[in-house]
Amino acid sequence: xxxxxxxxxxxxxxxxxxxxxxxxxxxxxxxxxxxxxxxxxxxxxxxxxxxxxxxxxxxxxxxxxxxxxxxxxxxxxxxxxxxxxxxxxxxxxxxxxxxxxxxxxxxxxxxxxxxxxxxxxxxxxxxxxxxxxxxxxxxxxxxxxxxxxxxxxxxxxxxxxxxxxxxxxxxxxxxxxxxxxxxxxxxxxxxxxxxxxxxxxxxxxxxxxxxxxxxxxxxxxxxxxxxxxxxxxxxxxxxxxxxxxxxxxxxxxxxxxxxxxxxxxxxxxxxxxxxxxxxxxxxxxxxxxxxxxxxxxxxxxxxxxxxxxxxxxxxxxxxxxxxxxxxxxxxxxxxxxxxxxxxxxxxxx
Numbered sequence: 001x002x003x004x005x006x007x008x009x010x011x012x013x014x015x016x017x018x019x020x021x022x023x024x025x026x027x028x029x030x031x032x033x034x035x036x037x038x039x040x041x042x043x044x045x046x047x048x049x050x051x052x053x054x055x056x057x058x059x060x061x062x063x064x065x066x067x068x069x070x071x072x073x074x075x076x077x078x079x080x081x082x083x084x085x086x087x088x089x090x091x092x093x094x095x096x097x098x099x100x101x102x103x104x105x106x107x108x109x110x111x112x113x114x115x116x117x118x119x120x121x122x123x124x125x126x127x128x129x130x131x132x133x134x135x136x137x138x139x140x141x142x143x144x145x146x147x148x149x150x151x152x153x154x155x156x157x158x159x160x161x162x163x164x165x166x167x168x169x170x171x172x173x174x175x176x177x178x179x180x181x182x183x184x185x186x187x188x189x190x191x192x193x194x195x196x197x198x199x200x201x202x203x204x205x206x207x208x209x210x211x212x213x214x215x216x217x218x219x220x221x222x223x224x225x226x227x228x229x230x231x232x233x234x235x236x237x238x239x240x241x242x243x244x245x246x247x248x249x250x251x252x253x254x255x256x257x258x259x260x261x262x263x264x265x266x267x268x269x270x271x272x273x274x275x276x277x278x279x280x281x282x283x284x285x286x287x288x289x290x291x292x293x294x295x296x297x298x299x300x301x302x303x304x305x306x307x308x309x310x311x312x313x314x315x316x317x318x319x320x321x322x323x324x325x326x327x328x329x330x331x332x333x334x335x336x337x338x339x340x341x342x343x344x345x346x347x348x349x
Contacts, residue, residue, distance in 0.1 A: 002046055002047055002048055002062070003043075003046060003047040003048075003062055003063060003064040003065055003066065003320075004047055004048060004049075004050045004062050004064070004065035004066070004086075005043055005047045005048070005049045005050065005065070005066050005068055006050055006052075006065055006066065006067045006068055006069060006078075006082045006086070006091075006095075007029065007032070007049055007050065007051050007052070007068055007069065007078070008051060008052035008069055008075050008077065008078020008079070008081065008082070009051070009052075009078070010030070010074045010075060010151075011073075011074060011075065011076055011077050011151075015027050015028070015029070016028040016030070029068075030071075030074070030153075031070050031071035031074050031075075031151070031153055031283040032068045032069060032070050032071075032283070033066075033067070033068045033069075033070050033093065033261070033282055033283075034070075034284070034285050034286065034287065035287065035313070035317070036287040036310045036313065036314060037287075037289055038310075038314055039310075039313060039314045039317055042314070042317075042318065043066060043317070047065075047066060050065075052077065052078040052081035052082055052085075062089060063089065063090070063320065064089060064090045064091070064092070064320040064323075065082075065086055065089060065090070065091045065092070066091075066092040066093070066317060067079075067082065067091055067092060067093040067094065067095055067098060069082070069095070069098060070093075070098065070281060070282035070283035070284075071151055071153070071281065071283045072098055072099050072100070072101050072102035072105070072281070073102055073150040073151040073179065074151040075098075076099070078095075079095040079096075079098055079099050080095070080099075082095045083095040083096055083099075090320040090321075090323050090325055090326045091323070091325045092260050092261075092316075092317060092320070092323050092325075093259050093260050093261060093262075093282055094258070094259075094324065094325040094329060096329065097257065097258040097259045097324065097325075097329060097330075098259065098281075098282060100257070100258070101257065101259070101262065101280060101281040101282065102123070102150075103121050103123070103150075103181045103183070103279065104121045104122055104123045104181060106257070106279070106280050106281070107119070107120070107121040107183075107277070109256050109257065110253060110256055110257075110277060110280065113249055113252045113253055113256070114245075114248060114249060114252065115245040115246065115248060115249035115273070115275060116249045116252075116253070116266075116275050116276075116277055117186055117274065117275065117276040117277065118277045119183050119184040119185070119186050119276070119277065120139060120140070120141065120183070120184045121181055121182065121183045121184070122135055122138075122139045122181070122182050123150065123179055123180070123181055124179070124180060124181075124182065125177070125178065125179050125180070126170070126171065126176055126177070126180060127176065127177055128171055128176075129167035129168050129170070129171040130167075131171075132147065132161075132167040132170050132171060132182075133164065133167050135182050136167075136182065139182060141182065141184055142184070143161065143162055143163055143164075144160050144161060144162045144185040145160075145161050145182055145183065145184055145185055146158060146159070146160055146161075146182070146183045146184075146185050147159045147160075147161055147170050147180055147181070147182050147183075148180060148181055148183075149173075149174075149175035149178060149179070149180050150178070150179040150180060150181060151179075152175075153283055155219060155221055157173065157174070157175055158219070159173065160185060160218075185218075186267070186276050187218070188218070188267030188268075188269060188274070188276040189218075189269075190269045190271065190272075191269075191271060191272070193216070194214050194215075194216065195214060195215050195216070195217065195218050195220050195267070196212060196213070196214045196220070196236065196267065196268045196269065197212070197213050197214075197220040197265060197266070197267055197268070197278065198210075198211070198212045198236075198237075198240065198265075198266055198267075198268045199211050199212075199263055199264070199265055199284065199286065200250060200263065200264040200266065201261070201262075201263050201264075201284075201286055201309045201313075202250070202253070202254045202257070202259065202261065202262050202263070202264065203260070203261050203309060203312045203313050203316055204260060204261075204312065204316045204322060204324075205251075205254045205255070205324075206254075206312060207247070207250035207251075207253075207254065208305075208308060208309040208312070209237045209240050209241065209305070210263070210286050210305055210306070210309060211233070211237075211305060212233045212236045212237055212240075212268065213233075214232075220267075234301070234304070236268070236270060237304075237305065239270045240268065240270065243270060243273070245273045245275075246268075246270075246273075246275060249275060250264075253280065255330060256330055257280060257330075258324050258329045258330040259282060259324065260316060260317075260323050260324050261282060261313055261316070261317075262280060262281055262282040262284070263280070263281065263282070263284030263286060264277075264279075264280045265278040265279050265280075265284070266278055286306070286309065287306060287309075287310055287313075288306070290302065
Protein backbone atom coordinates (compact mmCIF):
# COMPACT_ATOMS: atom_id res chain seq x y z
CA UNK A 1 0.00 0.00 0.00
CA UNK A 2 1.35 3.43 -0.91
CA UNK A 3 2.26 6.01 1.67
CA UNK A 4 1.90 9.77 1.79
CA UNK A 5 4.12 12.79 1.28
CA UNK A 6 2.91 15.72 3.37
CA UNK A 7 2.96 19.22 1.94
CA UNK A 8 1.33 22.60 2.60
CA UNK A 9 1.41 26.17 1.38
CA UNK A 10 3.41 28.67 3.46
CA UNK A 11 1.41 30.56 6.04
CA UNK A 12 1.39 33.73 3.95
CA UNK A 13 0.04 31.79 0.95
CA UNK A 14 2.79 33.01 -1.38
CA UNK A 15 4.62 30.52 -3.59
CA UNK A 16 6.97 30.64 -6.54
CA UNK A 17 5.63 28.96 -9.69
CA UNK A 18 8.11 27.96 -12.39
CA UNK A 19 7.72 25.94 -15.61
CA UNK A 20 9.21 22.46 -15.71
CA UNK A 21 11.12 20.95 -18.65
CA UNK A 22 7.85 20.46 -20.52
CA UNK A 23 6.57 23.96 -19.83
CA UNK A 24 4.07 22.87 -17.20
CA UNK A 25 3.72 25.07 -14.10
CA UNK A 26 5.24 23.66 -10.94
CA UNK A 27 5.20 25.05 -7.42
CA UNK A 28 8.67 25.63 -6.02
CA UNK A 29 8.43 24.95 -2.30
CA UNK A 30 11.03 26.55 -0.05
CA UNK A 31 12.33 25.20 3.25
CA UNK A 32 11.14 21.68 2.61
CA UNK A 33 12.96 18.41 3.15
CA UNK A 34 15.79 18.08 0.61
CA UNK A 35 16.31 14.39 -0.05
CA UNK A 36 18.87 12.53 -2.18
CA UNK A 37 17.76 11.83 -5.74
CA UNK A 38 17.41 8.06 -5.28
CA UNK A 39 15.25 8.57 -2.18
CA UNK A 40 13.09 11.12 -3.97
CA UNK A 41 12.52 8.75 -6.87
CA UNK A 42 11.52 5.96 -4.49
CA UNK A 43 9.02 8.22 -2.74
CA UNK A 44 7.56 9.36 -6.06
CA UNK A 45 6.91 5.71 -6.91
CA UNK A 46 5.61 4.66 -3.49
CA UNK A 47 3.73 7.62 -2.06
CA UNK A 48 1.19 10.23 -3.11
CA UNK A 49 1.30 13.91 -2.24
CA UNK A 50 -1.24 15.27 0.27
CA UNK A 51 -1.58 19.00 0.80
CA UNK A 52 -3.01 20.51 3.97
CA UNK A 53 -6.28 22.06 2.83
CA UNK A 54 -8.59 22.15 5.83
CA UNK A 55 -10.29 18.84 5.08
CA UNK A 56 -9.21 15.63 6.77
CA UNK A 57 -8.43 12.91 4.19
CA UNK A 58 -8.90 9.18 4.94
CA UNK A 59 -5.24 8.85 5.82
CA UNK A 60 -5.71 6.16 8.45
CA UNK A 61 -5.93 3.67 5.61
CA UNK A 62 -2.39 4.62 4.62
CA UNK A 63 0.49 2.73 6.26
CA UNK A 64 2.93 5.64 6.65
CA UNK A 65 3.70 9.25 5.76
CA UNK A 66 6.82 11.34 5.14
CA UNK A 67 6.53 14.94 6.26
CA UNK A 68 8.29 17.18 3.73
CA UNK A 69 7.61 20.41 5.68
CA UNK A 70 10.88 21.43 7.31
CA UNK A 71 10.40 24.99 8.63
CA UNK A 72 8.38 25.36 11.83
CA UNK A 73 7.59 29.02 11.23
CA UNK A 74 6.76 29.02 7.52
CA UNK A 75 4.51 25.96 7.70
CA UNK A 76 2.92 26.35 11.13
CA UNK A 77 -0.64 25.96 9.75
CA UNK A 78 0.28 22.92 7.65
CA UNK A 79 2.13 21.22 10.49
CA UNK A 80 -0.81 21.70 12.84
CA UNK A 81 -3.25 20.35 10.23
CA UNK A 82 -1.17 17.26 9.43
CA UNK A 83 -0.56 16.66 13.14
CA UNK A 84 -4.30 16.17 13.66
CA UNK A 85 -5.03 14.44 10.36
CA UNK A 86 -2.29 11.83 10.69
CA UNK A 87 -2.81 10.75 14.26
CA UNK A 88 -2.23 7.02 14.56
CA UNK A 89 0.14 6.23 11.66
CA UNK A 90 3.95 6.31 11.48
CA UNK A 91 5.19 9.71 10.28
CA UNK A 92 8.78 10.43 9.24
CA UNK A 93 9.79 13.78 10.79
CA UNK A 94 6.62 14.08 12.81
CA UNK A 95 4.96 17.54 12.52
CA UNK A 96 5.08 17.98 16.28
CA UNK A 97 8.83 17.44 16.35
CA UNK A 98 9.34 19.82 13.41
CA UNK A 99 7.28 22.42 15.28
CA UNK A 100 9.76 22.32 18.14
CA UNK A 101 12.64 23.28 15.83
CA UNK A 102 11.42 26.88 15.75
CA UNK A 103 14.53 28.79 16.84
CA UNK A 104 13.29 29.82 20.27
CA UNK A 105 11.73 26.43 21.01
CA UNK A 106 14.78 24.45 19.89
CA UNK A 107 17.00 26.68 22.06
CA UNK A 108 14.78 25.87 25.02
CA UNK A 109 14.77 22.16 24.17
CA UNK A 110 18.57 22.00 23.85
CA UNK A 111 19.42 24.20 26.81
CA UNK A 112 21.47 22.17 29.25
CA UNK A 113 22.98 19.75 26.74
CA UNK A 114 26.43 19.01 28.09
CA UNK A 115 29.18 20.44 25.91
CA UNK A 116 26.85 22.71 23.91
CA UNK A 117 26.62 26.48 24.32
CA UNK A 118 23.01 27.46 23.62
CA UNK A 119 22.57 31.23 23.09
CA UNK A 120 19.39 32.77 24.47
CA UNK A 121 16.74 33.30 21.77
CA UNK A 122 13.36 35.04 21.86
CA UNK A 123 10.62 35.44 19.27
CA UNK A 124 8.86 38.81 19.00
CA UNK A 125 6.96 40.97 16.52
CA UNK A 126 8.55 44.44 16.27
CA UNK A 127 6.87 47.48 14.77
CA UNK A 128 9.39 50.12 15.83
CA UNK A 129 12.90 50.63 17.17
CA UNK A 130 11.42 50.71 20.67
CA UNK A 131 10.07 47.18 20.21
CA UNK A 132 13.58 45.91 19.47
CA UNK A 133 14.94 47.71 22.52
CA UNK A 134 12.13 46.28 24.65
CA UNK A 135 12.79 42.68 23.51
CA UNK A 136 16.48 43.24 24.22
CA UNK A 137 15.82 44.46 27.76
CA UNK A 138 13.15 41.89 28.62
CA UNK A 139 15.30 39.04 27.32
CA UNK A 140 18.29 40.06 29.44
CA UNK A 141 20.54 40.36 26.38
CA UNK A 142 23.82 42.21 26.04
CA UNK A 143 25.45 43.54 22.86
CA UNK A 144 26.06 42.26 20.30
CA UNK A 145 22.88 40.39 19.37
CA UNK A 146 21.65 38.84 16.14
CA UNK A 147 18.25 39.75 14.70
CA UNK A 148 16.67 37.81 11.85
CA UNK A 149 13.22 37.37 10.28
CA UNK A 150 11.36 34.17 11.10
CA UNK A 151 10.98 31.65 8.30
CA UNK A 152 14.21 32.65 6.52
CA UNK A 153 17.26 30.46 5.98
CA UNK A 154 20.83 30.96 4.75
CA UNK A 155 21.40 34.24 6.55
CA UNK A 156 18.67 36.13 4.65
CA UNK A 157 17.79 39.26 6.62
CA UNK A 158 20.31 38.47 9.36
CA UNK A 159 21.55 41.60 11.15
CA UNK A 160 24.15 41.92 13.88
CA UNK A 161 23.41 44.77 16.28
CA UNK A 162 26.42 46.02 18.26
CA UNK A 163 24.76 48.89 20.09
CA UNK A 164 21.48 50.70 20.72
CA UNK A 165 22.02 52.84 17.62
CA UNK A 166 21.40 49.68 15.56
CA UNK A 167 17.71 49.45 16.47
CA UNK A 168 16.82 52.12 13.92
CA UNK A 169 18.38 50.10 11.10
CA UNK A 170 16.61 46.96 12.32
CA UNK A 171 13.28 48.80 12.40
CA UNK A 172 13.75 49.92 8.78
CA UNK A 173 14.19 46.39 7.46
CA UNK A 174 11.82 44.66 5.05
CA UNK A 175 10.58 42.35 7.79
CA UNK A 176 9.50 44.85 10.44
CA UNK A 177 5.95 44.10 11.56
CA UNK A 178 6.48 40.35 11.09
CA UNK A 179 7.83 37.77 13.58
CA UNK A 180 11.57 37.97 14.20
CA UNK A 181 14.11 36.27 16.44
CA UNK A 182 16.67 37.92 18.68
CA UNK A 183 19.64 35.73 19.61
CA UNK A 184 22.55 36.43 21.90
CA UNK A 185 25.76 36.58 19.84
CA UNK A 186 28.46 34.26 21.17
CA UNK A 187 31.97 34.73 19.80
CA UNK A 188 33.11 31.30 18.63
CA UNK A 189 36.53 32.18 17.18
CA UNK A 190 39.38 29.78 17.83
CA UNK A 191 42.59 30.87 19.54
CA UNK A 192 43.94 31.51 16.03
CA UNK A 193 41.06 33.89 15.26
CA UNK A 194 39.37 31.52 12.81
CA UNK A 195 35.61 30.99 12.80
CA UNK A 196 34.65 27.38 12.07
CA UNK A 197 31.17 26.02 11.44
CA UNK A 198 30.28 22.35 11.20
CA UNK A 199 27.08 20.91 9.74
CA UNK A 200 26.02 17.69 11.41
CA UNK A 201 23.25 15.47 10.10
CA UNK A 202 21.12 13.40 12.45
CA UNK A 203 19.64 10.32 10.80
CA UNK A 204 17.74 7.90 12.97
CA UNK A 205 19.63 9.19 16.01
CA UNK A 206 23.08 8.79 14.41
CA UNK A 207 25.29 11.82 13.84
CA UNK A 208 27.20 12.38 10.59
CA UNK A 209 29.54 15.37 10.19
CA UNK A 210 28.68 16.65 6.72
CA UNK A 211 31.19 19.49 6.38
CA UNK A 212 33.34 22.01 8.22
CA UNK A 213 33.74 25.52 6.80
CA UNK A 214 35.80 28.45 8.01
CA UNK A 215 36.06 32.21 7.69
CA UNK A 216 38.02 35.11 9.07
CA UNK A 217 34.80 36.73 10.29
CA UNK A 218 31.78 35.47 12.24
CA UNK A 219 29.30 34.89 9.39
CA UNK A 220 30.39 31.57 7.93
CA UNK A 221 28.53 30.73 4.73
CA UNK A 222 29.30 29.09 1.41
CA UNK A 223 29.30 32.47 -0.29
CA UNK A 224 32.02 35.00 0.42
CA UNK A 225 33.87 33.11 3.14
CA UNK A 226 37.28 31.56 3.27
CA UNK A 227 37.32 27.80 3.08
CA UNK A 228 39.46 25.36 4.96
CA UNK A 229 42.06 23.51 2.96
CA UNK A 230 40.64 20.09 2.13
CA UNK A 231 43.12 18.29 4.36
CA UNK A 232 42.34 20.63 7.27
CA UNK A 233 38.60 20.07 6.90
CA UNK A 234 38.97 16.30 6.92
CA UNK A 235 41.30 16.53 9.90
CA UNK A 236 38.71 18.46 11.91
CA UNK A 237 35.98 16.03 10.87
CA UNK A 238 38.16 13.17 12.11
CA UNK A 239 38.72 14.99 15.42
CA UNK A 240 35.00 15.58 15.87
CA UNK A 241 34.24 11.94 15.14
CA UNK A 242 36.35 10.82 18.11
CA UNK A 243 35.79 13.76 20.48
CA UNK A 244 33.83 12.40 23.49
CA UNK A 245 32.38 15.80 24.42
CA UNK A 246 31.11 16.42 20.90
CA UNK A 247 29.75 12.88 20.43
CA UNK A 248 27.97 12.97 23.79
CA UNK A 249 26.42 16.34 22.91
CA UNK A 250 25.21 14.92 19.59
CA UNK A 251 23.58 11.97 21.36
CA UNK A 252 21.68 14.32 23.66
CA UNK A 253 20.66 16.61 20.79
CA UNK A 254 19.24 13.74 18.74
CA UNK A 255 17.24 12.47 21.72
CA UNK A 256 15.79 15.88 22.59
CA UNK A 257 14.87 16.98 19.05
CA UNK A 258 13.07 13.76 18.16
CA UNK A 259 13.35 14.06 14.38
CA UNK A 260 14.21 11.20 12.05
CA UNK A 261 16.30 13.56 9.95
CA UNK A 262 17.60 17.07 10.62
CA UNK A 263 20.74 19.14 10.46
CA UNK A 264 22.69 20.99 13.12
CA UNK A 265 24.84 24.02 12.36
CA UNK A 266 27.30 24.59 15.16
CA UNK A 267 30.39 26.69 15.79
CA UNK A 268 33.32 24.41 16.59
CA UNK A 269 36.53 24.97 18.49
CA UNK A 270 37.98 21.50 18.91
CA UNK A 271 41.09 22.63 20.81
CA UNK A 272 38.98 24.18 23.57
CA UNK A 273 36.17 21.63 23.34
CA UNK A 274 33.64 24.42 22.78
CA UNK A 275 30.58 24.08 20.54
CA UNK A 276 28.05 26.87 19.94
CA UNK A 277 24.53 26.19 18.65
CA UNK A 278 23.49 28.12 15.53
CA UNK A 279 20.39 26.21 14.47
CA UNK A 280 18.93 22.73 14.41
CA UNK A 281 16.16 21.90 11.92
CA UNK A 282 15.24 19.81 8.90
CA UNK A 283 15.51 22.66 6.34
CA UNK A 284 19.14 22.09 5.43
CA UNK A 285 20.74 21.23 2.12
CA UNK A 286 23.13 18.32 2.51
CA UNK A 287 22.88 16.04 -0.53
CA UNK A 288 24.08 17.05 -3.96
CA UNK A 289 24.22 15.07 -7.24
CA UNK A 290 27.61 13.93 -8.40
CA UNK A 291 28.90 16.09 -11.24
CA UNK A 292 31.10 14.81 -14.05
CA UNK A 293 34.72 15.89 -14.13
CA UNK A 294 35.24 15.95 -10.39
CA UNK A 295 38.76 15.35 -9.13
CA UNK A 296 39.71 12.17 -7.32
CA UNK A 297 39.97 14.20 -4.10
CA UNK A 298 36.42 15.53 -4.51
CA UNK A 299 35.17 12.01 -5.10
CA UNK A 300 36.97 10.77 -2.01
CA UNK A 301 35.54 13.64 0.05
CA UNK A 302 32.05 12.83 -1.21
CA UNK A 303 32.52 9.17 -0.31
CA UNK A 304 33.56 10.16 3.21
CA UNK A 305 31.20 13.04 4.02
CA UNK A 306 28.06 12.51 1.92
CA UNK A 307 27.64 8.89 0.88
CA UNK A 308 27.37 7.30 4.36
CA UNK A 309 24.67 9.76 5.43
CA UNK A 310 22.87 9.41 2.11
CA UNK A 311 22.79 5.61 2.38
CA UNK A 312 21.58 5.80 6.01
CA UNK A 313 18.78 8.22 5.14
CA UNK A 314 17.63 6.19 2.13
CA UNK A 315 17.52 3.04 4.26
CA UNK A 316 15.69 4.74 7.14
CA UNK A 317 13.00 6.38 5.03
CA UNK A 318 12.06 2.94 3.67
CA UNK A 319 11.75 1.45 7.17
CA UNK A 320 8.78 3.05 9.02
CA UNK A 321 9.16 0.65 11.94
CA UNK A 322 12.39 2.49 12.85
CA UNK A 323 10.95 6.02 12.80
CA UNK A 324 11.00 8.20 15.90
CA UNK A 325 7.20 8.50 16.02
CA UNK A 326 7.00 4.71 16.29
CA UNK A 327 9.73 4.45 18.93
CA UNK A 328 8.09 7.26 20.91
CA UNK A 329 8.62 11.02 20.64
CA UNK A 330 10.53 12.87 23.40
CA UNK A 331 8.75 14.16 26.46
CA UNK A 332 6.99 17.45 25.82
CA UNK A 333 5.71 16.47 22.37
CA UNK A 334 2.53 14.78 23.62
CA UNK A 335 -0.35 15.38 23.64
CA UNK A 336 -1.48 17.62 20.77
CA UNK A 337 -3.16 20.06 23.15
CA UNK A 338 0.05 20.88 25.01
CA UNK A 339 2.22 23.99 24.75
CA UNK A 340 3.48 23.06 21.29
CA UNK A 341 -0.03 23.45 19.94
CA UNK A 342 -0.07 26.91 21.45
CA UNK A 343 3.31 27.59 19.83
CA UNK A 344 1.99 26.46 16.45
CA UNK A 345 -1.04 28.72 16.80
CA UNK A 346 1.15 31.62 17.87
CA UNK A 347 3.51 31.17 14.93
CA UNK A 348 0.57 31.09 12.54
CA UNK A 349 -0.78 34.45 13.67
